Amino acid sequence: MQEILQKAIQAVQESQIAYSKFITPNDTGATGGHQSGFHIAKNAWSLLFDEEGQKGSNKEKFVTINWQDNFETQSRFIYYGVGTRNEYRITRFQKGFPFLSEDNVGDLLILCKKANDYYEGFVLQTDDEMEEFFTAVNISANNTNQIIPSQFAETAENILLECFNRFIDNLKVDFPPTVQMALQARRCYNTANNLTAAGIRRNPDKQILEWVNAEFQLFRMVENSRYSHLIQTPFQDVEQLVKTANQILNRRKSRAGRSLEHHLDEIFRAFEVTYETQVITEGKKIPDFIFPGKEAYDNPKFDENKLIFLGAKTTCKDRWRQITSEADRIRTKHLFTLQQGVSKNQLREMTDQGVRLVVPKQNKFTFPEEFREQIFSLENFIGYVNQVQGK
Template sequence: MSDILNSAIAKVQSSRHAFCRFITANDTGKNGSHQAGFYIPKCAALLLFDKPGTKGENKSKLVKVKWQDDFVTDSRFIYYGQGTRNEYRITRFGKNFPFFEEENVGDLLIIAQESDDYYHGFVLQTDQEIDDFFAYFNLSPEMTNQLIDISQPISSEEQVHIRIQEVVSSYTDFPGTIQMAQLARDLYNNIHNITNTEISKNPDLQLLKWIDTEYCLFRGFEEKIYAPIYSKPFANCQELVQFSNAILNRRKSRAGKSLEHHLATIFTAAQLRFEEQVITENNKKPDFIFPSGEAYHNLSFPTDKLVFLGAKTTCKDRWRQVLNEANRIDIKYLFTLQQGISRNQLQEMKHEHLKLVVPEAYKSFFDKEFQPEIKTLGSFITMVKSKQ
C-alpha cells in the first residue's frame, strides 16, 4: 500500500466521523455547474456540524483541512438553508487547489474529522488504491457518498441481519465466490420477493442491491471465521501482517468475481444467450461474449451480431486491458461500478471504440457530453436482445 493510502486508512480509523465519495464532473465544473466546493449529502451532515442545519437559515464554520499529509487549506463548511436551497458544501480551497482538475473526475475523495475544526482530506487516484481502501473498510462503490461506518455493523435492516446470521452459522469456512454471490442474491430476493420478472424490469437497481447484500453477508463470515484468530495475541509482527494481507486479498478477490456472477444471473433472467470466459486470440478470456464462443469462432457468423462485455468494479486504469480480448469485435463494452471518470479518459475510450455500461444511478456522475454514449445495464440488455 502507498503512504497516502495507509495514512488515509489510519485517519479514518481514528476519526470522529469520516466520509467518502467519488469526485464528479459537477465538482470540477465540467458539467457547467457554478456551485463552489464539494457537495456533502444531508445524510453526512454530522461530518460538518454537531447538529444538522435548520431550513430557513444558513450556517457555517471555518476549519483547517490537511490534504494528502502535505498542505493545509483554510476551508469553510456551510449549510445553505435559505430560499429553495437545502444543502451542505465544503468551500474555500485556494486558487491552486490541485484536485479540481478534469483528471480528478472518478478519484475517491475522503474526509476524516480529527477535532471540531481540524480535518484530514485525501484523494485516491488509482484503481488499486481505491480497491484497497474499499477492501479495508469492506465498502462497495454503492456505499459511498455517505458517512463511513467505522464500526462496520453487519446490517441496519434487522430482517437481513437475522437471515445473515442464520446463513453464516451453518458454515465453518468461507463459501466459494460463486456460492457467496448466490447466497446473497437468494437472501435479498427471498426477503423482498424478487422474481426474474422484477430482475428483468429493473436490472440496474437489483444489481446494486445484490452487491450491498453480499458485502453485508461477507462481513458476517469474516466476523465468525476471523474472530477466533484476531482475539488472541500474534506471536510477532510478521504473523500480524500476513493475517492482515490474507483478509485484504480475500476481500479484493471476492469483489471482482462477484460482479461477474451477478451480471451473469441478470443476463440469464433476461433470457440472453451468452458465454463466459470464452478463449479468444492469444488465449485471452473475455468476461462475456454474446451469443457464444462458438459463434465468435465461426467466421461465417455475422460480426455485427457479436457483442463483447468486460466487467471491472473500477476502471480508471484498467479499461485498456479489454481492448485486445476479442479482435473480431470492434466495439467493446465495459461494465463498471466506477462513479465518474475524466473527460480525457472518456475521449480515449471513444477513440478506442470502447463504450461504458454503468448502473443507471451512476450515469449522471459522468461528463454530460459523454452521457449519451454511456449505456445503463438495462439499455445494454435491450441492445443485445435486438441482435439476438
C-alpha cells in the same frame, strides 16, 4: 503514492467521522454550475456540522484541512438552504489547489474529522489505490458518498440477517468461494424481498446494486465469524500478526473482482438473453461475457455486427484499457462498472479506443453531461442485446 494511501487508511481508522466519495464534474465546476467545491451528501451532514441544516437558512463553518499530509487549506463548510437549494458543500481552497480540476473527476476523495475544526483530506487517483482503500476500511465502491461505518451496522431486514446466519452456521468450509457467496446473498435477498425474475426485469440497475450490497454484507458476516476469535487471542509475535492481516486483506481483494460478474450473470439469466462467460479468444484472452457465445465468435461466417462484448470491473479509471485487447473480432467493447464519474479526457480516450461504458442508471449523473447519452444503463445494454439478437 502508497505512502498517501496508508496515511488515508490510518486517518480513517483514527478519525471521529470519515467520508468518501468519487469526485464528480459537479464538484469541479465542469457542469457549468456557478459553484465549484466538493458536494457532500445530505446523509453525511454530521461530518460537517453538529446539527443538520434547516431549509430556509444557510449556515457555515471554517476549518483547517490538511491535504495528503502535505499542505493545509482554510476551507468553508456551508449548507445552502435558501430558496430552492438544499445542499452541503466544502468551498474556499487556495489558489492552485490540485484536486478540483477536470482530470480529478473519478478520483476518490476521503475526508476525516480529527477535531471540531481540524480535518485530514486525501485524494486517491488509481484503481489499485482505491480498491486497496476499500479493502482496508471494509467498504465497497458502491458504499461511497456516505459516512464510512466504523463497524458493520445491522440495518438490513431481520429476515435477511437470519438467512445469512443460517448459511454461516451450516458452512462446512473455512471460507466459501466467491460464486457461492454471491449465490447465497442473492437467495437471501430475493427471499427477504419476495423478488422474482419479473421483479429483476423491472429494474435490473437497482437489483444489481442491491445484490452487490447484500453480498458484501454476507462477506463481512462470514469474515467476522471466521476471524473474531483469532483477533481476540494475543499473537505470538509480529510476524504472525502480519501473516493473519495479509490473509484477511488478500481474501477481500480476491472476492471483490469476481462477485460483480456473478451478479451480472444472474441478471442476464433473468432476461433470457443468449451469452457465455469466460470464453477463450485470441491469445488465450478470456472476456467476461460474449453474446451470443463462443460458437458464434469462432465462426468466421457469423456476422461480426451481431457479436457483443461486455467486461466487468468494479472501478475503471485506468483498468478500462485492459479490455481493449480482448476479443479482436468485436470493435466496440462494452464495460460495466460501479465507478462514479470519469473525466472528459478519459471518456474521449475510451471512445477513441472503442470502449462504451455501462453503469447503473442512478450513477449516470456522476458523469459529464455531454457524455451521458452515449453511456448505457444496464437496462439500456440489455435492450441493445435483445435488439441485436432479434428478441
